[in-house]
Amino acid sequence: MVVRSIQKTGTKGHGGKLDRSGTTGARYLLLRPAGYPLKSLFQEYPVVSEPRLFERYAREQWYGEVVRPGCYLFDRRLYPDFAFKVIKAYPRVSMVGSRTSIEVESRSNTTKDISQVSLDDVVGQDLAKRKVKIIQRFLAQPEHFGRWAPRNVLFYGSSGTGKTMMARALSGEANVPLLPVKATELIGEFVGEGARQIHSLYEKAQQMAPCIIFIDELDAIALDRRYQDLRGDVSEIVNSLLTEMDGIHQRKGICTIAATNKIEFLDSSIRSRFEEEIEFKLPDIGERERILEMSAETLPVEMEGVDLKAIARITEGLSGRDMVEKVLKVSLHQAIIEECCITQSLLDEAVRRCKREVKEAPKEMFS
Ligand SMILES: Nc1ncnc2c1ncn2[C@@H]1O[C@H](COP(=O)(O)OP(=O)(O)O)[C@@H](O)[C@H]1O
Numbered sequence: 001m002v003v004r005s006i007q008k009t010g011t012k013g014h015g016g017k018l019d020r021s022g023t024t025g026a027r028y029l030l031l032r033p034a035g036y037p038l039k040s041l042f043q044e045y046p047v048v049s050e051p052r053l054f055e056r057y058a059r060e061q062w063y064g065e066v067v068r069p070g071c072y073l074f075d076r077r078l079y080p081d082f083a084f085k086v087i088k089a090y091p092r093v094s095m096v097g098s099r100t101s102i103e104v105e106s107r108s109n110t111t112k113d114i115s116q117v118s119l120d121d122v123v124g125q126d127l128a129k130r131k132v133k134i135i136q137r138f139l140a141q142p143e144h145f146g147r148w149a150p151r152n153v154l155f156y157g158s159s160g161t162g163k164t165m166m167a168r169a170l171s172g173e174a175n176v177p178l179l180p181v182k183a184t185e186l187i188g189e190f191v192g193e194g195a196r197q198i199h200s201l202y203e204k205a206q207q208m209a210p211c212i213i214f215i216d217e218l219d220a221i222a223l224d225r226r227y228q229d230l231r232g233d234v235s236e237i238v239n240s241l242l243t244e245m246d247g248i249h250q251r252k253g254i255c256t257i258a259a260t261n262k263i264e265f266l267d268s269s270i271r272s273r274f275e276e277e278i279e280f281k282l283p284d285i286g287e288r289e290r291i292l293e294m295s296a297e298t299l300p301v302e303m304e305g306v307d308l309k310a311i312a313r314i315t316e317g318l319s320g321r322d323m324v325e326k327v328l329k330v331s332l333h334q335a336i337i338e339e340c341c342i343t344q345s346l347l348d349e350a351v352r353r354c355k356r357e358v359k360e361a362p363k364e365m366f367s
């Protein structure tokens with residue numbers, strides 16, 4: 001299945017490019033995972049356990065790209081925007097074609113620019129951690145669990161509370177690939193497209209198993225029927241997701257984790273398919289302080305006379321993401337502009353701005 005679709009897109013979609021530009025076809029490429037140079041969040045790419053499969057996937061999506069050492073290739077599907085740096089190309093300036101041999105440097109060769117999120121990095125969310133540890137055991141020995149395997153788990157709770165981070169930590173700790181998809185990306189333009197995408201996602205997962213499928217923003221497709229009109233017909237996608245989740249195809253060694261910030265809008269038929277719904281709560285004062293402390297350790301600018309406990313006290317209602325992105329990062333950038341240290345007043349100001357934004361943000365998706 002994978003091979004067929006690759007050949008089709010490969011020759012039809014980009015065949016002309018090769019002829020027109022006249023660039024020599026690449027014989028060999030060595031890639032190094034380079035994280036997300038344009039984003040700060042996720043830096044890791046799953047371990048490539050099936051190099052030949054990855055090679056086909058890579059050839060298909062970069063067919064016709066002209067490469068040279070030092071340039072970047074961006075993943076467009078499984079990990080949108082994840083970059084690979086081209087370390088070697090032979091010939092030096094050449095074009096990816098159907099015969100290009102593509103390799104990814106193994107982890108042991110790569111420098112430490114790929115950060116791994118671990119469960120210890122996730123502050124609080126103990127309920128989710130407990131469940132994730134079970135899933136971890138299952139992924140280590142899927143055959144051991146048989147029909148009692150954890151299969152479909154729903155993470156819900158406010159945005160920025162660590163749902164995605166937890167899924168990534170699980171993938172890192174269990175050392176298995178994570179296949180992340182945004183539900184919005186599954187809504188295709190044509191009838192049947194979304195259903196097909198879900199099917200091929202699970203097919204891909206089957207090849208990579210044991211692994212985790214992470215469906216973010218589930219509410220985009222799994223809306224309660226009362227709201228479905230607002231989003232057009234997504235029922236075919238939901239049906240195909242339910243088919244996969246129900247395991248009619250008996251897929252072994254795959255755990256599906258879905259996440260939503262709006263569980264109250266989910267259709268009950270979907271909710272009932274998850275064996276467990278796990279709430280992610282906003283951090284309490286102690287957790288906010290811990291998040292600040294842990295993130296502050298990696299700040300590239302010194303802090304001066306800062307009391308993080310005091311910041312934790314005035315940030316009730318803010319999420320982990322708010323603490324990192326809106327409070328720390330904004331203060332850091334301000335300090336860089338002012339060429340000074342990060343001070344209490346910079347942090348206070350960032351908190352004020354963040355709280356204003358939170359207050360002004362629309363509360364509901366249909367408001
Ligand atoms: N519980 C937490 N512990 C530590 N950091 C957190 C936590 N929650 C959020 N963060 C920070 O916020 C960022 C975004 O969190 P994310 O997992 O994307 O939230 P969600 O998926 O729930 O919207 C994380 O990368 C991390 O820096």
Ligand SMILES: [Mg+2]
Pocket residue numbers: 160163164165216259
């Ligand atoms: Mg998320």
